[in-house]
Amino acid sequence: MSTIFKLIVISFLCIISFETSAQKAQxxxxxxxxxxxxxxxxxxxxxxxxxxxxxxxxxxxxxxxETDGLKNAKPITKFDDQDINxxxxxxxxxxxxxxxxxxxxxxxxxxxxxNAKRARVIELVGSKVGSSGIxxxxxxxxxxxxxxxxxxxxxxxxxxxxxxxxxxxxxxxDRKRERNFKMDILAKNPGDFQGWLLDHDGEVRIAVSINAxxxxxxxxxxxxxxxxxxxxxxxxxxxxxxxxxxxxxxxxFVASNIDRDTLAIYHFYPDKNELGELIxxxxxxxxxxxxxxxxxxxLIGVHRLDLKx
Numbered sequence: 001m002s003t004i005f006k007l008i009v010i011s012f013l014c015i016i017s018f019e020t021s022a023q024k025a026q027x028x029x030x031x032x033x034x035x036x037x038x039x040x041x042x043x044x045x046x047x048x049x050x051x052x053x054x055x056x057x058x059x060x061x062x063x064x065x066e067t068d069g070l071k072n073a074k075p076i077t078k079f080d081d082q083d084i085n086x087x088x089x090x091x092x093x094x095x096x097x098x099x100x101x102x103x104x105x106x107x108x109x110x111x112x113x114x115n116a117k118r119a120r121v122i123e124l125v126g127s128k129v130g131s132s133g134i135x136x137x138x139x140x141x142x143x144x145x146x147x148x149x150x151x152x153x154x155x156x157x158x159x160x161x162x163x164x165x166x167x168x169x170x171x172x173x174d175r176k177r178e179r180n181f182k183m184d185i186l187a188k189n190p191g192d193f194q195g196w197l198l199d200h201d202g203e204v205r206i207a208v209s210i211n212a213x214x215x216x217x218x219x220x221x222x223x224x225x226x227x228x229x230x231x232x233x234x235x236x237x238x239x240x241x242x243x244x245x246x247x248x249x250x251x252x253f254v255a256s257n258i259d260r261d262t263l264a265i266y267h268f269y270p271d272k273n274e275l276g277e278l279i280x281x282x283x284x285x286x287x288x289x290x291x292x293x294x295x296x297x298x299l300i301g302v303h304r305l306d307l308k309x
Contacts, residue, residue: 037054037055038052038053038054039052039053039054039060039303040052040053040086040087040289040303041291041301041303042087042088042089042291043067043089043291043293043300044064044089044092045089045091045092045144045147045294045295046092046295047067047293047295047296048066048067048068048092049064049065049066049067049114050064050065050066050067050070051063051064051076051087051089051095051114052064052065053084053087054075056075056077056078056079057078057079057080058080059079059080059081059082059083059084060083060084061075061076061077061078061079061084062075062076062077062084062087062095062097062112063075063076064076064114076095076112076114076119077097077112077121079099082099082100082101082103083099083100084097084098084099085097085098085099085100085107086098086138086139087139088139088142088150089142090111090142090147090150090169091147091148091169092147093113093114093115094111094112094113094114094169095111095112095114096109096110096111096124096139096150096169097109097110097111097112098110098137098138098139101127102129104129104134105134105136106127106128106129106134106135106136107127107136107137107138108123108125108126108127108136108137108173109123109124109125109137109138109139109152109167110122110123110124111124111169122172123172123173123175124137124167124169124171124172124173124180125137125152125154125167125173125180125183126173126175126178128178132159133159133160134159135154135155135156135159136154136155137152137153137154138152138153138154138162139151139152140152140153140164140196140197140198141196141197141198141202142294143202144200144294145201145202146202147169148168148169148170149166149167149168149169150166150167150169151164151165151166151167151186151196151198151202152164152165152167152183153165153195153196154183156179157185157188157189158189158191160191161189161190161191161192161193162189162193162194163185163186163187163188163189164185164186164187164189164196164204165183165184165185165186166183166184166186167180167182167183168182168183170182171183186204187204192209192210192211193207193208193209193218194208194209194210195207195208196208197242197243197244197245198245199222199245199249200245200247200249200294201222201249203222204220205219205220205221205222205245205249206218206219206242206252207227208241208242210235213234213235213236214232214233214234214235215232215233215234215235215239216229216231216232216233217229217230217231217232217233217240217242218230219270222249230270230273231273238256238257238258238259239256239257239258240254240255240256240258240266240268240275241254241255241256241263241288242254242268243255243265243288243289243290244290244292246267246299247297247298250269250270250271251267251268251269251276252267252268252269252270253265253266253267253268253279253290253299254266254267254268254275255286255287255288256268256275257286258275260281260283261283262281262282262283262284262285262286262287263281263286263287263288264278264279264280264281264282264287265278265279265280265281265287265288265290265302266278266279267279279299279302280302282304285304286304287302287303287304288303289302289303290302290303291303
């Protein structure tokens with residue numbers, strides 16, 4: 001059995017582990033709020049490690065294990081007061097992650113070196129809760145050809161409109177001045193963009209805007225300066241959500257519930273503004289997360305969303 005196939009099998013088994021046990025006994029309300037044993041499985045760029053979120057100290061923490069034999073599991077973080085919200089491999093040595101440090105959905109961005117003997121958690125971008133709202137950061141894109149930087153969105157300039165920034169990993173947040181002096185703005189938000197998507201060359205190609213209950217999917221070809229609107233939709237109707245570019249930098253992976261009851265993974269062709277072939281879907285639950293291998297330049301797995309987790 002190949003390593004990649006084993007990872008996909010393990011991913012599936014981890015994701016349904018709660019569902020299987022729930023079939024033996026009726027689930028309680030508390031079960032729905034328990035942390036799943038494994039979630040958010042991600043392969044390191046070199047394929048050597050698999051990182052997962054797993055309960056340590058009864059909180060979601062990052063654990064890594066070797067893909068060769070799926071052995072030597074090692075907790076990388078050991079938070080006991082808050083869950084890690086999301087994480088991504090920035091390069092073969094460093095993982096970046098977001099953490100709601102005060103329980104107000106104000107996510108700060110951190111990094112940690114998984115290979116360091118004494119790993120230190122370093123704050124890259126801080127969050128802030130104020131009278132005008134919450135300033136928070138999120139991970140947008142990794143740069144395989146530039147492992148010393150990542151792309152993030154942060155609403156420090158305009159609390160209702162997060163801008164896109166290029167962030168050096170050798171930087172840190174200045175808590176006194178409430179800024180990271182090394183992060184550079186990559187794209188300013190015109191006012192209603194709520195999400196961005198870059199291609200594998202690190203070029204901004206997709207944006208999603210939301211105004212009241214109306215959403216728009218914006219797109220531009222490589223080298224173009226201005227976005228054009230591909231689709232408009234009502235938020236409570238069938239829609240298409242961009243997830244990532246395929247490695248040809250032309251085709252998109254999207255999650256869509258068009259003509260179905262649950263979200264499924266499809267190809268989407270922006271040049272034709274056309275939903276393509278179904279890649280993976282399930283009739284009972286949403287599927288909207290991808291596992292992409294930059295080393296193999298292909299999609300190697302998906303993650304389904306199940307309320308029974």
